[in-house]
């Protein structure tokens with residue numbers, strides 16, 4: 001496995017891979033878990049070579065503290081990628097990644113500033129900018145992202161569409177622990193008690209499923225989920241959003257098309273996000 005620390009080395013390695021066949025990119029911020037490895041396995045099934053990046057991107061963090069505390073284990077990550085057959089990994093420092101006088105940003109204006117974007121101002125601008133740079137550097141045929149970060153995936157799809165970036169975006173279903181907690185590098189920062197309490201997010205999706213069968217409307221659903229999670233003393237509910245699964249427009253009344261429920265819950269100081277799509281059966285005539 002090639003480990004590329006500079007853009008020049010990455011470009012050289014990529015041109016030889018691209019001459020031989022298709023390339024799938026898995027961008028990550030490291031501290032890999034089975035969710036990431038599922039992206040790698042999916043990419044391996046669909047491409048001749050899989051490449052990855054490990055870069056804790058400073059521009060998508062709201063605070064220096066959150067950035068510094070983000071878990072890191074480069075050696076273990078590289079071992080996991082090597083064992084999974086990844087052909088090359090890009091591991092830049094912020095100084096390699098960003099020009100000291102950088103002036104250009106990429107922002108999906110509306111989509112970046114609502115929902116999680118309102119909770120974390122600037123976050124999706126940071127994501128869109130770094131992912132654009134990664135696409136330009138790697139020029140992959142396909143790129144793989146987890147559906148857990150539902151809005152991130154929507155931002156990336158929109159940006160690729162609007163900027164005509166020649167890459168196919170694949171969303172891969174969320175991978176969960178046995179108790180339903182969505183896998184995330186942030187889980188490592190939960191205290192033992194918070195870790196035990198965190199599956200409440202998944203349990204609230206099960207409750208939502210029951211309520212949907214009874215014909216609950218969006219407002220009832222939202223309130224029921226909020227109340228259920230808020231009963232957990234270690235959880236602080238930041239947002240419960242019920243949106244159209246395709247457009248991410250808010251859904252207020254009766255639920256007549258597929259919805260996604262987006263959760264943001266803090267187990268101090270760790271912000272967890274999760275999502276679940278609910279398909280609404282269409283009547284056939």
Ligand code: PAF
Pocket residue numbers: 027028029055057060127130131149152
């Ligand atoms: O989902 C992530 O790990 C990051 O947001 C990404 C896409 C690698 C960009 O830094």
